Structures are given as C-alpha cells and as structure tokens.
Amino acid sequence: MPSRSIEDYIKTVYELQGKNQRVFTKDIARSMGVKMPSVSGMVKHLAAEGYLSHKPYKGVLLTKRGQRIAVDLLRRHRLIELFLNKTLDIPWDEIHEDAEVLEHVISNKLIERIFNFLGRPKFDPHGHTIPGKDGNMPLSRGIPLDQVNEGETGCVVEVSDHDPEFLRYLTGLKLKIGSEVLVKEHAPFGGPIMLKLERQSLAIGLDAARRIRVDIKKKVGKRSN
Amino acid sequence: MPSRSIEDYIKTVYELQGKNQRVFTKDIARSMGVKMPSVSGMVKHLAAEGYLSHKPYKGVLLTKRGQRIAVDLLRRHRLIELFLNKTLDIPWDEIHEDAEVLEHVISNKLIERIFNFLGRPKFDPHGHTIPGKDGNMPLSRGIPLDQVNEGETGCVVEVSDHDPEFLRYLTGLKLKIGSEVLVKEHAPFGGPIMLKLERQSLAIGLDAARRIRVDIKKKVGKRSN
C-alpha cells in the first residue's frame, strides 16, 4: 500500500514522462512544488521499491509496476470526476481538485460500484479515456487542434483538465465535448488559429489549441449524422 | 486545519464523553488502537490548541471548540453515508467505513452540494440526526429499546452504526428504520427482550436492544397513521 505521497510522485512521473521520455529531478520538483532534495530522496526510495528505474544525474523512468499504479490512479481520478459531474452536476472546471484528493482514498470496492453505477463508461467529462480495471491504458483519441489543416472540420473529443481557468475559458466560448470546429486559418508566426464554431468565428491561441483534441471528419461520401 | 489524526482524537473523545463525562487516556487508547503514551502526547497537544481541557490523571473534556470540530465531522460523516446509500444504493452495513475516511477529506463546498442534492435531509440511513451547518447538535430521538415497557409499541427511529455485523443481524431480522415493534416481555436476569415485529416473534439480547432506539406510540385517542 503506497502512501499518498508515493502515489503522487508516481503520478507526476507518469504525466511528465509521456511516451517514455526520461524525467528529471528538477521537473518533478517544479511540478509537485517540493524542493529537489526531497525528490532525490523519494526517487531513491521509489527505485528501491521497484516503482521506477533511476540513473543518477540521468533521470527516471517508471517500471511496469510504477505504470500500473499510475494508470490505476488515473482510472480512479476519471471515474470520480465523472461521478461528481453526473450525480451532483458539478461543472467540469470544478471537479478536478476534489478528484485529486479522492483518488487516493476511495476503496476499490467503491470505485467499482461507481463504475457500474455510471454504466461502465468509457470517457470522463473532459473526454479522457477511462483506463480498464486491468491497468490497460487506451490511447488518446483524435489529434491536437493545432495540427488540424486549414479547411478541415473536427469534432472536439478531449480537452486538458489540469487548469480550471482554461476550462472556464472554453465554457465561455461555448466549446464543449462534441462541438464541431472548422479550422479556417493558421495565422503565421505562432499566431492564433481562426475557427468557426457553431456559426461564430473565433481566434484561439496555440497554447489553448494544443490542449484540445479533435476527431477529423473523414469525407467518406456524403452522409449526414 | 487540524490533521486527520487530530480530528480522529477529537471524534473519539466526543463519542466517549457522552453527556459530559470525563474521558480517560486508557479508553481513548483502546478505542483508537494506539498505546497510552501516544494518547498522553496528543492530549497535551490538543489541550494546548484549545480543543480540550486536561486535568492530568483525571481525564479530558472537549471545549466548545473541540465539540465544534466533532459535530462538523459527524455532519460530514452522516451526509456521506446517506449520499452513498442513496446514489450508489450501498446497504447500511457497508457505508460506515468509506464515510470514516471521506469525512476527513471532502471539501466543505462538496459537502454542501451533497446536502442540497439530498434535499437538505434531517436523518442518515441509520436514523441518526444530521447536525446543522452551524454546529448545532440535535438530540437523539426516541428511547433505547431496552427501556420500553412491556406491552408498549414503538417505531424504530435509530440504530447504532458502528458495527456492520450488528446491522447485518438487523437486516436478517427484517428490522429497519420505521419498523414497528411490540415489546411483549422482558426476560428476567438480563435475559432477552421478547418482541413482535411484523407478525413474527423474536428474542433480542439486551446489548442489541440498547443499540436500537424507538419512538413510543402515544395512545392519544385512536387515530390511524
């Protein structure tokens, strides 16, 4: 039974390592709001426990065992977010912080009850895929909005959930999961992306666009719906 | 912000002190599963923080400040129990342990959302009164079943929630909140109480009877319902 703190370190490494990039002390420290010596100490411990491999001065990488912990936490986090959103009608910009705490303390039994209550869902309110109970981590759907070509239309399938401010910004734009967006133009030199969303035009910055993933509509014949 | 551990000590003292009885080191230690020196140390700290008053060798008593913490926890606990019971349909013998953890970590905002979602309820699934947000602790309803006179009929309004085994025992008897029980006979020498419950007769031990509270039906004229 890893402690709350250990779980948080593993989760952070998981988030930072993306597709198997080594993760560095400094980045873990910055991301968690602790000082580097705390990270060094904990990393040594996590390596001894087999959660990650550590090459001194060269960063860390989660082992299978560590990844399993991280994916389980993600499953918990996303199910809790969906549960709070569905039952208490809490908006998507307010569920993350509660879930952040609850993911560490809710029993497996309760999580599975929630999973069944929600109808064994596949996605959380931000469109993130919910990992399986077996630790199977499905791929993200779609592609980032900033990689969509001009003239293409996409359906919003996923948005980043870490920054409530960003989610409120999207809400203000009336952009939600399922929204259709047409990319009209990429402004040059890192400028904004010009979009059409539900008959309104808008410009969206690159940083924001990168946090939105869309499914490109394939033009396979002409079939509505 | 008291720590989890501090909250647990305060809660334990609250439960043990009943109607302002001094609570002793030994009893706190036994109830919490820690050793006496741990209690001595923590009690000193709690007294310094103003949560309780401590006369060395003579036990402790919560201050107003300590009682407030305890009652807030009770409110959280009972709302969480009711929430789990209502939304996830978790039976009354399985909600206590999850609530025990969650009461310490769920934000006030979330608790108030739950409170409103549940329709600002007055009682939890075991019939316990839910304290007000203002720290107001309502009295228990009814009287313990073992104090009911022979021949009297009562309506079950509250049962102890600490022991899941006991709750499963009640479930087996088909005894629930709202059940009507007729006390037929008190067996002598601490023997069982003979009851009639929904056209079945049963004997219930004194220890169990003390954990069940009933409202005595007053014979005010003859009015059904």
Next chain:
DNA sequence: TCTTAAAGTTTGTCGAACCTAACTATTGAA
C-alpha cells in the same frame, strides 16, 4: 497506614516526508 496494581506520564527513538546548506557531476560556451 501501608502496599501494590492499575492508570497515566515522561523520556528517548523511529520512520516518513519535508527542508537548507554544502558538495558533486554534467554540459555547453569561451
């Protein structure tokens, strides 16, 4: 009153998880 068992406290330790200060390794620019 004296004695002793039970209850309570004090003292010193330990592990977790953090910190600061001081030291070491890596790296990229001069």
Next chain:
DNA sequence: TTCAATAGTTAGGTTCGACAAACTTTAAGA
C-alpha cells in the same frame, strides 16, 4: 580544454505521530 552555470546528490535538521521503557500518581485492599 577549461570553467561557470545548471542540475543532482548528500548530509544533517525539523515536524508529526507513533512506539517502548521507565517512572509517577492514584486508589483500593490488607
């Protein structure tokens, strides 16, 4: 190649909450 600047680690300290061992107080019975 050398040497800062940056990154990482080690050493040593703090706080929190638990513990065991040793000591003190209380209270009950001889």
